[in-house]
Amino acid sequence: MKSVPLKVVRNQEIAEETYEMTLSGELVQEMNRPGTFLHIKIPGSHHVLRRPISIASVNQELGTCTLVYKCTGEGTRALTNVRPNDCLQVLGPLGGQGFPTEEPSTDQEVTLIGGGVGVPPIYFAARRLSERNIPFRVILGFQNEAAVFYEEAFKQLQATDVTIMTDDGSYGEKGTVIDAFLKHDQPSSYIYTCGPRGMLKAVKAAAHPDTRVYVSLEEHMGCGIGACFACVCKTEDETSYVKICTDGPVFQSNEVLL
Amino acid sequence: MKSVPLKVVRNQEIAEETYEMTLSGELVQEMNRPGTFLHIKIPGSHHVLRRPISIASVNQELGTCTLVYKCTGEGTRALTNVRPNDCLQVLGPLGGQGFPTEEPSTDQEVTLIGGGVGVPPIYFAARRLSERNIPFRVILGFQNEAAVFYEEAFKQLQATDVTIMTDDGSYGEKGTVIDAFLKHDQPSSYIYTCGPRGMLKAVKAAAHPDTRVYVSLEEHMGCGIGACFACVCKTEDETSYVKICTDGPVFQSNEVLL
Amino acid sequence: MSERLAVNLPGLTMKNPIMPASGCFGFGREFSELYDLSLLGAIAIKGTTGEQRFGNNTPRVAESPSGMLNSIGLQNPGAKSVRDNELPFLEQFDVPILANVSGSSPEEYVNVVKTLNDASNVGAFEVNISCPNVKTGGIQFGTDPEQAAMLTSLIKEATNKPVYVKLSPNVTDITAIAKAVERAGADGLSLINTLIGMRFDWRTKKPILANEKGGLSGPAIKPVALRMVYDVRQVTDLPIIGMGGIESAKDVIEFLIAGADAVAVGTANFTNPFACLEIIDELPTWLDQLNASQVSELQRRGVVL
Amino acid sequence: MSERLAVNLPGLTMKNPIMPASGCFGFGREFSELYDLSLLGAIAIKGTTGEQRFGNNTPRVAESPSGMLNSIGLQNPGAKSVRDNELPFLEQFDVPILANVSGSSPEEYVNVVKTLNDASNVGAFEVNISCPNVKTGGIQFGTDPEQAAMLTSLIKEATNKPVYVKLSPNVTDITAIAKAVERAGADGLSLINTLIGMRFDWRTKKPILANEKGGLSGPAIKPVALRMVYDVRQVTDLPIIGMGGIESAKDVIEFLIAGADAVAVGTANFTNPFACLEIIDELPTWLDQLNASQVSELQRRGVVL
């Protein structure tokens, strides 16, 4: 974990209000766990809080990493104005626990479920699984056709299946990722999922009891390194808290209260 | 007076911590009075106040104006990072009264006295006088050699004389602009001066009673357009105030209490 | 002019909820050269005192991150001159005036109100009991509920026009002052005025402002302003003109949600002289996004009353 | 390590005037992975209560221009665990600890102080009478001079270590509280804690923070903090630890000029986790520019006392 400037290589819109940004620098060498994230200083001096963004993929040959972020507020809006060759102050990689892509064996299947900008860390996990030849299926949910991204990217990773769901049915099938999930009756050994809290909850509820479900959580963050207690989440038994930034952001679904 | 974006054409250091910036845009057409200024929004959102900077010259053929500013604080520091093709939000031209370069006749002489970053509006005045073939002498004061700028530019305008004074004698002559001024015994019809308040005071005191002395004043500004009462200066009789942004920034020296 | 934006407050029939804040817009002359003042919801004019005031020494403004300090010190030409020279100028515009009133003594406040009372375009008074920049008067009326109430009743007796009291944020409990002035007859509340602050010049090792202290305004104070609007909204039904750091239509929405009925825009006029106009232009789009047909649908939403 | 930066405060022999502010640095573990904590002047640890606390619901932070709101709600493992698990960890570093103490009742404060009293690296206590984020206790001690004094004397009786009282800025007159706790025996003052603020989410029309209100910190509050340090400096000779929006060595100079003897850096640790270290590195250059051979030459300069 370091705080260093990374150079912007590319920053472009890939879906409605959704941007893909590629960064280069030595720090990339330390980025290797899907589910971990970068804490990015927003250029322009009035933002005191950094923004946590998941690593969506890394290319160690080129020394680059790629992020996908949605423009939802002032900070991410400012990020869209960043240009190639600008530098971003990046703290990371952060997160004590990512998706355990080293766990599944080739005779097990992983179901990857991503909602909206929960898709990027899922994609990084898919790359790792694909490298290890672990079979995986992908279910992605988006608001509408304009919001869809990375369908092709997942297909190129030889996913067993890639299902796209949209809220309004304007692309893929109409419905939620849960609808798609329930249609498939073969329970997989693992589920890796990231998306809105309600979706994670529904995935947890719908999963077969034998499936190990890993959820990646989001919360407003201060420090990003475990010092400020901003990003806590209750444990499932409600007797204690975990810190999403350092204990997570990925948790086994029975560790936390969703 | 308008508030519009102007495009940055050039922005480079021309003396120690002193930058010359050229801007282009239609607004330049309205810039024609030496002594008037632009109220510039500092890029980067945490600055709520604009910065007043004098117009140092305009080139109507190219549609450009040039400013010279010293990096003295956070806002001007941010300005140094502006790059060609960036846009700056500019309100202007501002100022109700500039140097009256249309007043002198060709048989009169004008003495131009500038101190530090008081030089730019003096230079704009010199260009106008030169166009009208009014004879003028120039005395410029700087801290030291590294701070000197525009000596050559004034010479090219066929100034009768260009004297450079430095506080430490590292360039030109050692001493103040007043020292240089007092050496010249022929009083001129006009003095146009801009610089630190103490210098203006000394020029006023040293000037021959028949000389019309015009001083350009600086003050911290809010609105720049006369609405907020931030930039006032007492009248010489202390019975009332003038607003530097709209009644000035140039005043006849007996109008204001220096 | 969209009907959707209209807001009716005591004495102020506003085309939209936006007015420039007192002290940041002079008496409108300068801004009238930039745009048509009739487009504004109302105008809060510069704080007016009994006699002409020259204000404090300069520098009178300093900057801070996302904010500024001012210590203008109520420079103004005095109530008579405002009545005879400034208000008539504003009559050409179809916009109600909120006359901001200051003074060193209750008598002076009353005197200003009486002097301006007959100006037909003055829709209401805004009593500044919170100016941090004058030595006597002003702020002590704003920090003591009893004094605030006393001043309010005196002014209410002096005019038949609605009276808004402008509260100071530099207090332990702003709701106590709000309740006190409500009981004393206030028709509305304006909040907040500036927070007292200071900056120092590292070169001279002295305060930057000649007056040492000044009032902090701008986006920096927005969360404090929102909190106070919200707190005051919980204890009163009076109309609230919210202000403090408003720069955009989104900020306006935030103040409406917090409990304001209309808003004032101060410092943003310096950052962008067209701020009020741009906010008014953008408001309809925000209403659309919020599925609100009228501004009034957004007022007092988050309110627990 | 330059002797020029050394600062001596009661209980805190500091290599330099910089300490991370309470709540923004945990108990040092995380930052110790970024740099050597022995480089710091001191460390103010996270506010500690009698028993373990879980704090408020999330979201616990929100952003505002040049600032942030937090409503952590004093989550901490409780005094015993701090004594047994956190303070021993910090012993490996050559840096004095300022133990920040909170509670809902005077008894709880006293209990925390007694529990932590024997930890050898605790140089002094910082009594937080100003936390805006807990329902009971905390802030009412900070808004009433008598309560503040009462609490201070109780704590003074419970320990022989120096006691700093951390004041709330959410008061009409901070100097009254400062004088009261001085009379009650405080050895020093810390100021300021956060200003109470709020933000709203335009989409949900609800407060962003689960706890609704939170404490505003960061550069936005710097002018308010400087003003309060200056005001308090005029009425007391006690050492002052100044804080509120410090991001740079230049900010530190401003606080020293205003009247602080040392400073704490809070929010800036989030913006830049190396903030404290970079400030310490830059200070000597600033001393050069100011022709000061020692930090002490800059202390209490602008002071009128």
Ligand SMILES: Cc1cc2nc3c(=O)[nH]c(=O)nc-3n(C[C@H](O)[C@H](O)[C@H](O)COP(=O)(O)OP(=O)(O)OC[C@H]3O[C@@H](n4cnc5c(N)ncnc54)[C@H](O)[C@@H]3O)c2cc1C
């Ligand atoms: C571990 C982690 C990984 C993430 N990965 C991605 C990703 O790959 N792509 C992506 O688009 N988004 C991701 N997010 C969400 C992303 O951090 C927020 O969308 C972003 O911070 C919003 O900032 P803003 O400036 O647009 O919003 P603003 O509303 O202006 O932000 C204000 C404050 O609230 C915080 N905030 C607002 N929404 C969220 C949120 N949903 N989660 C956390 N903080 C929030 C901001 O960080 C900031 O501190 C991730 C969040 C976490 C915690």
Ligand SMILES: Cc1cc2nc3c(=O)[nH]c(=O)nc-3n(C[C@H](O)[C@H](O)[C@H](O)COP(=O)(O)OP(=O)(O)OC[C@H]3O[C@@H](n4cnc5c(N)ncnc54)[C@H](O)[C@@H]3O)c2cc1C
């Ligand atoms: C009419 C006019 C014309 C000017 N022309 C020039 C010029 O051509 N070249 C040039 O280098 N400078 C000029 N100045 C001075 C210039 O405005 C200041 O140097 C600049 O505003 C300082 O900003 P900063 O961000 O560097 O300093 P900061 O200290 O960060 O500024 C903080 C605040 O103080 C104000 N301020 C600080 N110093 C001054 C000052 N000397 N005058 C006015 N406001 C100040 C700033 O505008 C800002 O509001 C002019 C000033 C005026 C009033």
Ligand SMILES: Cc1cc2nc3c(=O)[nH]c(=O)nc-3n(C[C@H](O)[C@H](O)[C@H](O)COP(=O)(O)O)c2cc1C
């Ligand atoms: C330069 C300046 C002058 C002001 N003068 C007055 C005044 O005369 N009367 C008054 O009630 N408020 C005055 N104020 C306070 C504003 O009306 C407003 O309450 C405050 O600035 C907060 O709003 P803002 O953050 O949008 O500026 C003044 C503010 C500024 C910045």
Ligand SMILES: Cc1cc2nc3c(=O)[nH]c(=O)nc-3n(C[C@H](O)[C@H](O)[C@H](O)COP(=O)(O)O)c2cc1C
């Ligand atoms: C996330 C967070 C947690 C805090 N927790 C505490 C605390 O436990 N005890 C305390 O006295 N102050 C606490 N504070 C206040 C800071 O110590 C400091 O007084 C305040 O943030 C102002 O400084 P800053 O602007 O540099 O952050 C906290 C501040 C923040 C931002």
Ligand code: FES
């Ligand atoms: S963000 Fe600070 S503890 Fe997680």
Ligand code: FES
């Ligand atoms: S800057 Fe506002 S009146 Fe001159």
